[in-house]
Amino acid sequence: MQPAQLAIPCVAALGLLLFVSGFFVSVTRARFWTLHAGANDPAHALTKAVRAHGNTAEYAAFLALLIWLAGQHSQAAWVGWTMLAATVSRYAFVAGMLLSPTLAKPHPLRAVGAFGTYLCGPALCVALLLG
Template identity: 45%
Template sequence: MELNTSLDVVPVVSIALMGILLFVLGANVTRHRAIRGATGNQMPTDPTDRMFIAQRAHGNAAEYVPTLIVLIVVCALLSDGWWVQALAVVAAASRYVHALGMLTSKTLAAHGPLRDLGAMGTYASGIALGVTAIAAFA
């Protein structure tokens, strides 16, 4: 096994964009908390509540983005194949599409096309990155 010691720009930009997304979604939750104030419900459970939607969009990104970032780094170090760049783009785009789908949803009780597309892209790229890491290491 030989390590690719230089990361290409596409995986790095994809990683950076996912990191930015995670922090922007977190800032959005903080914004909602500030709007609601100290006396408002800070832990809503209503799937139509805008703060609940913001919290879940951030939480969902926080569940997937770190693992995707690690997989992209591992794959970029173990392989110089074009598919690693393609998977990095799909992963980042999927996370943005999913977040947009959640934030524009009227309720989280029902799925929408953007949310579903983002979720499927996340699953597909994550699984493909995992398989790539194993195959490149073997």
Template identity: 45%
Template sequence: MHPVVITCVAALGLLLFGLGLAISMQRFRTRTLDGHSAEPTDRLHRLVAAHANTAEFAPYLAVLFLYLGSQAPGTATVALIVAATLCRFLLVLGLLVVGRLDRPNPLRFTGALGTYLLGAALCLVALAGI
């Protein structure tokens, strides 16, 4: 297995579990056991949105990365994997630290679009290897 691929899989896992822990810590701090404010600047709301979005994409990307990483990936495939991983972090940064949840921002847009395009490209790489 390519070490960069394992690093990217681990990074996605740390992102997902780190966001989960951040939610628990924020709930403890604010004494909020269930739900969250609908206010687009509320920290808990932002964390929940970032965690939910990560939970949607990180598992499939991790499986795809592991499959491709087990196939002696070329430099281009590894670069796509790294770029997709970075896009996940950009999206989370866009949700947590830039603007409000009810308004788009460049980090969020780049992270989301990159996830879609790079994820699709990696699926095509997997299909090409069949």
């Protein structure tokens, strides 16, 4: 898989995840007629939506930058697979947050997404250093 061909779709997918999750927070706030309800309840839909979006905001932008740069500077197939895995990991993480009955207990998709992010992010950094 050529990194240059994957960079734009992966960056676009991360951007879409960020903006759709932000919109979902707004819809969920409207559904509960509140700006803050659920903030202390790990099982509340608004809490889960806010944390899923917040975590996406924390990681998506830098992953997008890494993906874009790695796509421009590396021809190694493993970099392309890593870019794709990083993007899928972020989607798995958000799905795990939203599908979980409560954030107080682990969800398999959340764990897979976090592990994938923690593995792929540093790998993309190494790809940039290797050129």
